Amino acid sequence: MVVIRDIIITGLLLGGIFALVSVGLSLQYGVGRVMNVAHGEFIMIGSFVTFWLFGSTIHLDPLVSILITAPLTFVIGWILHATLFRRLMDTSPTLDVFEGKSMLASFGLLYVVQNIARIIWGSQNYQVMYLNRTVTGAQIPLNRLVALGVVIVIGVVFYIFLARTRMGKAIRASSQDPTTAGLMGVNINSVLAVCFGLGVAMAGIAGSLLSTLYAIQTSMGLQYTVIAMIVVVLGGLGSVSGAMIGGVVLGIVSQIVTYFQPTWTLIAYYLVFILLLLVRPKGIMGK
Amino acid sequence: MLEIEGLSTGYGRVQVLWDLCLKVEEGEFVALVGANGAGKTTLLKTISGVIKPWSGSITFLGKRIDTLHANDIVDLGLSHIPEGRKLFTDMSIKENLEMGAYPKRTWKERRETMKWVFSLFPRLEERAGQLARTLSGGEQQMLAMGRGLMSKPRLVIIDEPSNGLAPRVVSEVFDILGSLHKEGITILLVEQNVRQTLATADRAYVLENGRIALQGSCTFLRESDHVRKAYLGL
Numbered sequence: 273m274v275v276i277r278d279i280i281i282t283g284l285l286l287g288g289i290f291a292l293v294s295v296g297l298s299l300q301y302g303v304g305r306v307m308n309v310a311h312g313e314f315i316m317i318g319s320f321v322t323f324w325l326f327g328s329t330i331h332l333d334p335l336v337s338i339l340i341t342a343p344l345t346f347v348i349g350w351i352l353h354a355t356l357f358r359r360l361m362d363t364s365p366t367l368d369v370f371e372g373k374s375m376l377a378s379f380g381l382l383y384v385v386q387n388i389a390r391i392i393w394g395s396q397n398y399q400v401m402y403l404n405r406t407v408t409g410a411q412i413p414l415n416r417l418v419a420l421g422v423v424i425v426i427g428v429v430f431y432i433f434l435a436r437t438r439m440g441k442a443i444r445a446s447s448q449d450p451t452t453a454g455l456m457g458v459n460i461n462s463v464l465a466v467c468f469g470l471g472v473a474m475a476g477i478a479g480s481l482l483s484t485l486y487a488i489q490t491s492m493g494l495q496y497t498v499i500a501m502i503v504v505v506l507g508g509l510g511s512v513s514g515a516m517i518g519g520v521v522l523g524i525v526s527q528i529v530t531y532f533q534p535t536w537t538l539i540a541y542y543l544v545f546i547l548l549l550l551v552r553p554k555g556i557m558g559k
Numbered sequence: 560m561l562e563i564e565g566l567s568t569g570y571g572r573v574q575v576l577w578d579l580c581l582k583v584e585e586g587e588f589v590a591l592v593g594a595n596g597a598g599k600t601t602l603l604k605t606i607s608g609v610i611k612p613w614s615g616s617i618t619f620l621g622k623r624i625d626t627l628h629a630n631d632i633v634d635l636g637l638s639h640i641p642e643g644r645k646l647f648t649d650m651s652i653k654e655n656l657e658m659g660a661y662p663k664r665t666w667k668e669r670r671e672t673m674k675w676v677f678s679l680f681p682r683l684e685e686r687a688g689q690l691a692r693t694l695s696g697g698e699q700q701m702l703a704m705g706r707g708l709m710s711k712p713r714l715v716i717i718d719e720p721s722n723g724l725a726p727r728v729v730s731e732v733f734d735i736l737g738s739l740h741k742e743g744i745t746i747l748l749v750e751q752n753v754r755q756t757l758a759t760a761d762r763a764y765v766l767e768n769g770r771i772a773l774q775g776s777c778t779f780l781r782e783s784d785h786v787r788k789a790y791l792g793l
């Protein structure tokens with residue numbers, strides 16, 4: 273029983289991170305139809321900015337550094353959309369063509385970002401030592417609990433943003449029917465740029481948190497892109513709540529497999545992925 | 560109020576509208592009728608900025624709007640209520656109405672405007688919290704109209720509001736258009752229900768294969784042999 277409890281707890285903790293990693297990608301694909309395979313690179317940027325600020329003379333607390341990584345990555349994403357992806361969209365005859373082009377372009381982005389990072393930080397591992405003592409009585413390191421807390425806060429804030437604010441409503445309307453949203457007065461281009469920026473910012477925040485949990489290296493991005501893609505398909509393409517649930521499901525699966533055979537986790541991810549595509553091709557929350 | 564001159568447009572290489580001219584004066588109730596595929600929806604989409612014209616000009620309240628984006632055109636007071644309702648089905652009725660008031664100018668006043676819309680469509684108020692997709696066909700059309708009014712338009716262009724509705728509901732839709740007109744809103748109505756349309760509007764255009772085939776007062780068109788044969792089945 274204790275084993276099951278621990279698996280569920282650690283699975284939830286990991287799942288929360290997975291959800292945060294994936295919601296951004298889901299937003300970018302669901303509203304903007306950008307298949308952003310460079311998503312993980314922005315996680316890496318978040319991690320390294322946090323690492324760099326932590327190691328600098330100001331010795332910035334990793335949690336506080338989110339206040340820098342989030343806006344920074346938001347602006348990067350916003351600019352990328354307003355320049356690169358918007359131009360691709362204008363020159364694509366259909367959304368399907370755009371999807372293909374956006375994937376190729378973000379593939380290029382992946383290499384550019386990763387290689388710039390490698391020039392600066394090389395390819396060795398780094399670690400941010402932060403709150404890695406365990407809480408009394410439990411086996412769970414404090415930094416994991418803090419990370420889960422941050423994920424929950426961000427999830428709630430993001431939910432309220434989508435449900436209550438003018439921009440949030442415009443995002444939901446645009447994801448359902450961009451043309452009609454335009455007739456209502458929504459400037460689609462600015463909504464898409466904001467969504468892409470938010471997606472990149474979520475990656476940046478996830479990166480800041482991840483740097484406190486695991487060793488980081490400039491090549492870390494791709495593994496998270498893969499996880500995010502699996503979760504997003506699991507939860508239903510473009511569904512934000514689906515990405516949340518998918519993240520938790522994959523987190524728990526990962527912990528169950530890790531308990532029996534740690535080397536099999538990646539294989540298990542793909543098995544779950546393929547199985548789900550066969551059984552419920554539209555994902556958990558898909559209609 | 561709305562002046563269209565020499566308008567041509569289409570999709571890809573296929574031309575749909577040919578050198579079209581059309582005018583709506585302030586306070587008028589103008590109809591545009593024509594068979595399926597004539598180009599009525601294409602014309603409305605071009606007016607509201609969803610489709611770009613190939614040539615010609617569109618002027619609204621003395622301002623050229625043919626180069627503007629859809630979101631800027633609605634801000635000028637021209638509301639397009641699209642064919643097939645196009646509601647945000649995963650949002651509530653209240654949220655759909657709020658989206659109609661999206662331009663900054665009208666967003667601030669959305670609560671008062673919503674009261675006015677609810678007075679026109681009391682059934683929407685009873686269901687304000689429900690998702691739009693749970694509404695019946697008639698209620699969905701009412702919501703589409705209510706949403707289109709939330710931007711406090713001076714000109715409403717509306718595409719086949721009676722499509723797919725029961726006869727009783729169709730009369731209700733025409734009644735509401737009539738009362739909006741009485742409130743001073745200018746209307747350009749696209750319809751396939753020619754009989755009821757010619758009985759409601761002041762003036763009408765007949766569109767055939769992307770060209771204006773006939774125009775005039777509704778009384779005149781009702782008597783025209785062509786309209787009687789082709790559209791009224793007489």
Ligand SMILES: Nc1ncnc2c1ncn2[C@@H]1O[C@H](COP(=O)(O)OP(=O)(O)O)[C@@H](O)[C@H]1O
Nearest residue numbers: 570573575593594595596597598599600601602
């Ligand atoms: N999105 C589109 N792409 C290509 N052709 C279209 C599109 N929409 C309409 N058409 C064509 O344009 C013509 C006019 O269509 P439409 O404006 O919808 O007519 P109406 O509203 O009068 O029924 C039709 O021949 C139709 O097939």
Ligand SMILES: [Mg+2]
Nearest residue numbers: 599600601642
């Ligand atoms: Mg039509």
